[in-house]
Amino acid sequence: MRKNIRVIRNTDTIVAFDQRTEGHVYLSDGDIAFDEDGFIHVGGRYDGHFDEEISGKGKMVLPGLVNVHCHSGEEPISKGLFEDAGTAALWGNALYEYSNLIEISPDALGASLTVMLGDLLRSGVTTLIDIAAPHDAWLPTLAKSGARAYVAPGFREASWHVEQSRRLDFIWDKGRGREAFARALEVVDSAREHPSGRLGGIVSPSQIETCSAELLQDAAEAARARRVPITVHAAQTMAEHEELLRRTGLTAVQYLDALGLLADDLIIGHCIFVDSHAWTRQRTELDLALLAERRASVAHCPVTFARSGMVLQSLGRYRRSGVNVALGTDSYPFNMLEEMRQAIICARIAGGSVFDVETSGVLEAATLAGARALGRQDIGRLARGAKADFFLVDLKHAAMQPVYDPLRNLLHCAAERAIDAVYVDGALVVEKGRPTNLDYQGALRQLQEAQDFAVRRLGANDPARRSSATLAPRSLPSM
Ligand SMILES: [Zn+2]
The missing domain is CATH 3.20.20.140 (Metal-dependent hydrolases)
Structure with missing residues (x-):
């Protein structure tokens, strides 16, 4: 089966993996090419076959982040x-x-x-x-x-x-x-x-x-x-x-x-x-x-x-x-x-x-x-052969301006506001700040009901049977 190869061209900044130092480096004005199996190219000009071209002008590409500890529930x-x-x-x-x-x-x-x-x-x-x-x-x-x-x-x-x-x-x-x-x-x-x-x-x-x-x-x-x-x-x-x-x-x-x-x-x-x-x-x-x-x-x-x-x-x-x-x-x-x-x-x-x-x-x-x-060498890095898990940052976003060191701007100032798109296995999972595959808004509405229920149940779950208002007083008094 023919794979859909995409290339992001002339990217302002790529946070690429350097095999020599085994660390991340800035790479300017480069290309990345990928399909659902992983990166085909991370570096300078990509001259191979592709199906779709995306402009990387004004963008920074970073490796997808690995969160080793969270709780849904x-x-x-x-x-x-x-x-x-x-x-x-x-x-x-x-x-x-x-x-x-x-x-x-x-x-x-x-x-x-x-x-x-x-x-x-x-x-x-x-x-x-x-x-x-x-x-x-x-x-x-x-x-x-x-x-x-x-x-x-x-x-x-x-x-x-x-x-x-x-x-x-x-x-x-x-x-x-x-x-x-x-x-x-x-x-x-x-x-x-x-x-x-x-x-x-x-x-x-x-x-x-x-x-x-x-x-x-x-x-x-x-x-x-x-x-x-x-x-x-x-x-x-x-x-x-x-x-x-x-x-x-x-x-x-x-x-x-x-x-x-x-x-x-x-x-x-x-x-x-x-x-x-x-x-x-x-x-x-x-x-x-x-x-x-x-x-x-x-x-x-x-x-x-x-x-x-x-x-x-x-x-x-x-x-x-x-x-x-x-x-x-x-x-x-x-x-x-x-x-x-x-x-x-x-x-x-x-x-x-x-x-x-x-x-x-x-x-x-x-x-x-x-x-x-996690015992893996194929994630957390932008390198040929690694999984195509990455995200794009808009360097033109107000929170990223002015740009001298884009990584510092992202971590110390802009955070997720400047993220344009997130990809996993080469597929778009976030576009313009919205998860593409999830009913996030619908889930938010359900969450309010779930929290109302949890607050009503606080007292019953407390061995000392204190009220919700005693256990979780709001931060300001009600007028
Ligand atoms: Zn924990």
Whole structure:
């Protein structure tokens, strides 16, 4: 069958992959040619056959971004509820007492996923890992969106219970955890066999402290038998860090190593509270070197944590230690370019220096490091033979003007406003800011109903039976 070859001609700026340095470089006034199988050409003048020509004048072409950690599920309907909330006695974290209360009705899950996908695609994401509970609309919606997507169906044996806003308890049900594990593996397998060829699966024990050592090890074995990555939340809060110390005497990183999980197929979300973090009571500095030595990856999602006053110390320090830090958005706003900007800002505050991380370093984290975490060399780069996953930025957009260094303008100022088009496998998935394959507007309307329902259910889901108004007071009083 003859392929439809398109060429983007005389592009002002191409962020191309340089085989020699294995990094991104600016290439001026070049061409890219691609079809549904991948890039045929990235460089100077393309003289081969083509079916369609697009002008690249006034444009910058970048590799599609790789988001290694996000959650559809109830995250998109949590917007606006708990940004000012937290459990004071649990280092101010809102995860255990508040996020836990949000309930989404099964028929809203498709809309929630659609909105997340639309927002991610519009911000230049072409590959993502969605960590969520399985549901019927999951694989069909991911496939329909046109994105390259990995499902990471979560499973765990313990749930969280916060007693009197001061103590985190764990309620264990190992039978349920095992059932969810078996179901997760079925979903991982069906994603890998999906006819679109763009879906994949990841084995995802939800959190390090809600799974027994046996389950974590069985999960790793199941992932390795399938040659798929493993992802688990670990070192994500101080409450978890303290709990692991109490149970094992080890930090999360050291415990994962003791269990045999710390390896190049492991993606740790979010790996903040390592032994060198100032909040922990450790006085050692072993974890970063161990992470680097075992070549495990970190899914760094600065925005959600910064909102609660928490920060990785620091992105630059992890990178200089040799840790593969990839980026994710975790929860809303599901805007990868804003996440990248915050990654730079958080790194420079945490590192106490403008030199902590460079703009180019954050692009590397959002592309090549993400690809590495997934064990792939064919995404996150504009190079002949790689998948045709990329996006076009309008250099004439007001937010991009004036242009001296277009990457800095994009990350520090313009973000998704300047994105013209996004392609996955050479197919247009976003055109003029709108997802082409999804009913984004329809999903938005459903999301409001889903949030109204969630707010009504807050009190019923709260063990202390507080009202919605007490749990989630609005930011201003009503007149
Ligand atoms: Zn997460």
